[in-house]
Amino acid sequence: MPVTLKDVALRAGVSRSAVSRTFTEGASVSSKTRAKVEQAADDLGYAPSALASALSTGRTKLIGLVVSNFQNPIFLELFDRFTRELQDRGLRPLLVNLSGETDPEASVRMLRQYSVDGVIVASSTLPPSFARAFADAGLPVVHSFGRWTATPETHVVGIDNVASGRMAAQTLLARGYRRLAFMGGPESATSTQDRLAGFINGAKGPDTEVTVSFAAAYSFDAGRSQMQHLLATGPAAEAYFCGDDVVSIGAISALTDAGLSVPDDVGIIGLNDMVLAGWDSIDLTTIRQPLTHIVDASIELVLLAIEDPDRLPEARLFPCKVVERGTLRPLA
Numbered sequence: 469m470p471v472t473l474k475d476v477a478l479r480a481g482v483s484r485s486a487v488s489r490t491f492t493e494g495a496s497v498s499s500k501t502r503a504k505v506e507q508a509a510d511d512l513g514y515a516p517s518a519l520a521s522a523l524s525t526g527r528t529k530l531i532g533l534v535v536s537n538f539q540n541p542i543f544l545e546l547f548d549r550f551t552r553e554l555q556d557r558g559l560r561p562l563l564v565n566l567s568g569e570t571d572p573e574a575s576v577r578m579l580r581q582y583s584v585d586g587v588i589v590a591s592s593t594l595p596p597s598f599a600r601a602f603a604d605a606g607l608p609v610v611h612s613f614g615r616w617t618a619t620p621e622t623h624v625v626g627i628d629n630v631a632s633g634r635m636a637a638q639t640l641l642a643r644g645y646r647r648l649a650f651m652g653g654p655e656s657a658t659s660t661q662d663r664l665a666g667f668i669n670g671a672k673g674p675d676t677e678v679t680v681s682f683a684a685a686y687s688f689d690a691g692r693s694q695m696q697h698l699l700a701t702g703p704a705a706e707a708y709f710c711g712d713d714v715v716s717i718g719a720i721s722a723l724t725d726a727g728l729s730v731p732d733d734v735g736i737i738g739l740n741d742m743v744l745a746g747w748d749s750i751d752l753t754t755i756r757q758p759l760t761h762i763v764d765a766s767i768e769l770v771l772l773a774i775e776d777p778d779r780l781p782e783a784r785l786f787p788c789k790v791v792e793r794g795t796l797r798p799l800a
Contacts, residue, residue, distance in 0.1 A: 471514040480508035491516040529559050531770060532579040532587040532607075536566040536594055539687040540714050542742040546590055549763040557767065559585075566591075572601035580605060586770040588612055592629075592659035593686070596621055608773035612766040615658040616783055623769045624783040625762050629659050632755050632788050633666025636709035636737050639753075639790050641671065643797050645735055649679045649705035651694060651719060653686040653712055663711050663739070679705060683715050691718025699726050707735030707796065713745045713754055720750070720795065736795040739788075751794035758786045 477484045482501055489495035490505040497505075508514075531554055535543055547563070554561045562582060564575050579587060584607065589599045592613040599611035599622045614624040633650075640648055650667045652660040664680065671678050681698060683690035691710060698704065699722065710716035716738030720730050728734055738745060741756035765784050773779055 471512045473514075473516075475512055476505060476508045476514050479512060480504040527585055528583050530562050530582055530584040531559050531767075532564055532575075532582070532584040533561045534564045534566055534575055534587060534589045534591070536591040537686055538565055539685060540712070541744055542713065542740050543590075545742060545759060546763065549759060550588070550590065550767070553763055553767050557771075559767075566594075572598050576601055576605045576607070579607060586610075586774045588766050588770055589614070590766075592626070593654060593657035595658055596624075599624075606777075608770055608777060610766045610770045610773065612762055613659070615662065616785055618783075620781040620783045622781050623773060624781070625766045625769060626785065627757055627762075627788050628785050629662035630666035630669075632739060633663035633668075633709070633711075634670035635666075635755060635788065635790065636663075636739070637667045637670030639737060639796070640707045640709065640735065641673070641676070643707075643735065643799055645707040646673075646675055647677045647706040649681070649698075649708045651691070651698070651708050651710045651715065652680075652682050653690075653715060654684065655682040657686075660711060663709075667709055677705075683710075683718075686712045686715060688714050688718040688721070691715035692722045693718070695719040695722035696726075699723070699728075704728060704734050707737070710736060710738050713738040713740040713742045713752060716752055716754070716795075717744065717750060720752075730795050731797050735797060737790075741791050745791075746793070753793045753795045754791050755788050756791050757788055761786045 473484055473487050477487045482505060486501050487505050489497040490502050533550055537543060551561045562584060586608040587602045588610050590612040596615055599609050599614060602609040603622050610623040610625060613626040616624060616628055648671050650664055652664055654660060681694060683694040708719060710719050716736050720736055723730055723734055730736055738752050738754040741754045744750055745752040745754050
């Protein structure tokens with residue numbers, strides 16, 4: 469039979485209410501009583517019921533983690549970081565797969581049914597209105613990798629995608645490339661739109677040419693397919709900013725199959741710096757997103773929003789940097 473709260477109380481020689489208070493966050497209990505209860509619980513192998521705790525405190529400690537692109541390996545890294553950080557804080561992640569979905573209604577309904585304490589929308593493709601739907605439903609929400617604005621409607625944590633696009637263009641120009649190309653992810657994605665705007669701005673010059681195209685998704689297959697299409701319709705540009713590492717790797721695959729060398733014939737720069745990018749067989753020059761800082765800030769903000777539902781929406785941006793590897797020619 470499972471060990472009960474009553475068993476712990478009998479062994480510790482205290483009341484059941486004293487045991488309950490010991491395992492209730494913020495409840496008042498003397499240090500002597502706490503020590504006896506914890507020792508008794510340890511001796512018996514007792515673990516307090518999460519359901520009972522939720523009923524008494526009104527908090528489930530569930531955090532909805534909403535993700536929209538399971539095809540991109542970067543999200544495996546994010547799952548690892550988010551789930552470990554949440555669990556280390558005594559919280560429980562509830563993962564929601566929104567691949568291909570743009571309507572938040574079903575997700576809002578499901579997360580309300582599970583009585584989550586808060587929601588983290590981890591997506592660079594969904595618009596601000598998506599996260600706003602959770603806030604409108606009374607759920608504390610943070611949009612990780614969301615679109616920056618000076619007047620956010622919900623808490624936003626991420627990078628300045630416009631600045632990142634500008635950084636990519638300046639990196640290519642500094643290496644002497646003049647026929648530049650932007651090959652982004654889905655054209656409708658806010659991250660794609662902002663990276664393109666920054667790239668166009670950063671690439672301005674009297675002797676610079678810029679072409680623009682979009683992959684159907686932030687995925688290897690979409691990047692490979694789009695580069696194959698570009699090669700079939702004309703000569704390759706001197707260098708591409710692919711807007712995402714996995715799209716970049718797909719593009720490199722297509723270039724290699726076409727008999728072109730990276731970086732001798734064509735330069736490639738990505739964005740994210742996922743683990744695969746650093747593998748010797750890929751060696752991708754890329755722009756690093758500080759994932760650890762973004763994850764930590766997202767969890768901190770959702771907890772603050774849970775404690776203070778009236779807290780004004782806040783936007784936290786973290787700087788990126790270029791990681792030099794082997795897919796661009798070196799600086800002169």
